Amino acid sequence: MKEGGLTGGRASASAKRVFIKTYGCQMNVYDSARMFEVLAPLGFLPVEKPDKADLDIFNTCHIREKADEKLFSELGTIRQSKMMNARRGGKMIIAVGGCMAQAEGAEILRRAPFVDLVFGPQNYHLLPELVAQVLRSRGDRVVATDFPAEPKFDHLPETSASQGVTAFLTVQEGCDKFCSFCVVPYTRGAEYSRPVAQVLAEAARAVCSGVREITLLGQNVNAYHGEGPDGRDWGLGDLVRRLAELRGLDRIRYTTSHPHDMDDGLITAHRDVPQLMPFVHLPVQSGATRILSAMNRPYTADAYRRIVDRLRSARSDLALSSDFIVGFPGESDEDFEATIDLVEEIGFAQAFSFKYSPRPGTPAASLCKQIPEYVKSDRLTVLQALLERQQRNFNNGCIGRTLPVLLEKPGRHDGQLVGRSPYLQSVHLVAAERRIGEVIPVQILAASANSLTGSLEESMAG
Numbered sequence: 001m002k003e004g005g006l007t008g009g010r011a012s013a014s015a016k017r018v019f020i021k022t023y024g025c026q027m028n029v030y031d032s033a034r035m036f037e038v039l040a041p042l043g044f045l046p047v048e049k050p051d052k053a054d055l056d057i058f059n060t061c062h063i064r065e066k067a068d069e070k071l072f073s074e075l076g077t078i079r080q081s082k083m084m085n086a087r088r089g090g091k092m093i094i095a096v097g098g099c100m101a102q103a104e105g106a107e108i109l110r111r112a113p114f115v116d117l118v119f120g121p122q123n124y125h126l127l128p129e130l131v132a133q134v135l136r137s138r139g140d141r142v143v144a145t146d147f148p149a150e151p152k153f154d155h156l157p158e159t160s161a162s163q164g165v166t167a168f169l170t171v172q173e174g175c176d177k178f179c180s181f182c183v184v185p186y187t188r189g190a191e192y193s194r195p196v197a198q199v200l201a202e203a204a205r206a207v208c209s210g211v212r213e214i215t216l217l218g219q220n221v222n223a224y225h226g227e228g229p230d231g232r233d234w235g236l237g238d239l240v241r242r243l244a245e246l247r248g249l250d251r252i253r254y255t256t257s258h259p260h261d262m263d264d265g266l267i268t269a270h271r272d273v274p275q276l277m278p279f280v281h282l283p284v285q286s287g288a289t290r291i292l293s294a295m296n297r298p299y300t301a302d303a304y305r306r307i308v309d310r311l312r313s314a315r316s317d318l319a320l321s322s323d324f325i326v327g328f329p330g331e332s333d334e335d336f337e338a339t340i341d342l343v344e345e346i347g348f349a350q351a352f353s354f355k356y357s358p359r360p361g362t363p364a365a366s367l368c369k370q371i372p373e374y375v376k377s378d379r380l381t382v383l384q385a386l387l388e389r390q391q392r393n394f395n396n397g398c399i400g401r402t403l404p405v406l407l408e409k410p411g412r413h414d415g416q417l418v419g420r421s422p423y424l425q426s427v428h429l430v431a432a433e434r435r436i437g438e439v440i441p442v443q444i445l446a447a448s449a450n451s452l453t454g455s456l457e458e459s460m461a462g
C-alpha cells in the first residue's frame with residue numbers, strides 16, 4: 001500500500017492499518033476487539049505499533065488516577081508521527097474513545113487539538129462513518145458522545161473467530177447505581193442488558209472457534225435482566241444455566257458483580273452448575289456501613305457478610321476477590337478498622353485496593369471531609385499487607401492439591417504451558433503444546449504471590 005495510508009474520501013477496501021491501545025477494564029478489552037471487527041470490512045488490518053498505523057485509537061478509562069496524564073503523554077508522542085506522516089503526504093487519524101472521551105471530550109480536544117475524533121463507549125459501532133467524516137472534513141474534529149437511542153449491540157457485526165481458548169463476552173453495560181465516587185453512570189450510560197438469544201449466539205460462535213472459557217462482562221453483570229426466548233426477563237443465573245448447555249464450553253465466569261444484585265438465582269447456579277467457576281469478584285469497597293452509605297452503596301457490611309455466607313453454603317470451595325477504597329471522605333480510624341475486621345473475617349483470595357481519588361463531576365469529589373494523602377497512604381499500606389498475606393496463604397493452601405487447569409498458551413520456557421486454575425491463578429507446568437484448550441488435573445507443587453507451579457497427574461501425561 002501507499003506510504004502515508006488514508007488519502008481522503010470514503011475509506012476504500014484496500015489495506016489500511018489500525019492500532020488500538022486499550023486502557024482499563026476487561027470491558028474495554030472486549031470493546032477494542034469489537035472495534036477491530038467493525039473496521040475490518042473497511043480494509044483495516046491491526047498493527048502493533050502506533051507509528052505504523054493510519055488510524056490510532058486510544059480506548060480510554062476514566063476510573064484510575066492519573067489516567068488523563070498517561071493519555072496526554074501518549075498523545076504527545078503520537079503527534080510527532082502524525083506530523084512526519086503529513087510531511088510525506090499521508091493522513092494519520094488519531095481517535096480517542098472510551099470513558100475518558102465520553103467524560104472529557106471537550107478537554108481532550110482543547111489540550112490535544114491534533115486529535116481528529118472523539119467517541120464514547122456507546123458509539124464505536126459508528127466508527128466506519130466517523131472515520132469517513134474525518135476524511136471528508138477539512139480539519140474539523142468529529143465528536144460522537146451522544147447516547148444513541150438504539151443499543152450498539154444491534155449494529156455490531158458478528159464476532160469473528162476467537163484467537164484463544166478464553167473469551168470475554170459483554171452481556172450488560174452501563175449502571176444506574178450512581179455510587180458517589182464513580183463516573184461510570186455518566187460515561188457508559190444507563191443499565192442495558194443484551195437479549196439472551198444474542199448472547200447465546202455469540203457464545204456459540206466463540207465455542208465453535210475453540211473457546212473453552214467465557215467470562216461474562218458487565219459493569220453490574222449480576223444486574224443482568226435480558227429478554228429470554230420465552231419473553232420474560234432472565235437473570236444472570238438463568239443465563240449461566242443456559243450457557244452451560246453449550247457443548248464444549250467448560251468454564252463460565254462473570255465480572256463485575258454488585259452485592260445488591262447477588263440474587264438466589266445466581267447463588268443457586270453456583271450450587272448447581274459445575275461449569276460456573278467457584279471464584280467471585282464481589283466488590284465491597286468498605287467494611288463500615290456508615291461509609292458504604294456515604295458511597296451510596298445500598299447494602300450494609302453485615303449484609304455483605306450474609307451474601308458471602310450464602311455463596312459459600314451454595315459452593316463450599318468458592319473463593320472471593322474484592323475491591324476496596326481507603327480514605328473515602330469522612331472515613332474515620334474506626335471506619336478503617338471496620339474494613340480490616342471484615343477482611344480478616346472473610347478472607348480474600350485476591351483483591352484490588354486503592355486510595356480514594358476524587359473524580360471530577362462525582363458527588364464525593366465535593367464532600368468537605370477529604371482525608372489527607374498521608375493518612376490514605378498509611379491505611380492503604382496496612383490493608384494491602386493484610387490482603388497480600390491472605391493471597392499468599394490462599395495460594396500456599398493450593399500446594400498438594402490437584403486442581404483442574406485450563407491450558408491456555410505456551411509459557412516463557414521451552415515445553416512449558418500456562419493455564420488457569422478455577423480461582424483464576426496462573427498455573428505453570430510442563431505439557432505438550434497440542435494440549436492447549438484441555439482442562440486437565442494438575443498437581444500443585446509450589447506457589448508464589450501471584451501464580452502456581454504444578455505437574456500433570458501421571459495418568460494425564462503425554
Ligand code: SF4
Pocket residue numbers: 175176177178179182183184185219220258
Ligand atoms: S455500581 Fe457503583 S462502582 Fe460499580 S459501575 Fe455502578 S456506580 Fe460505578
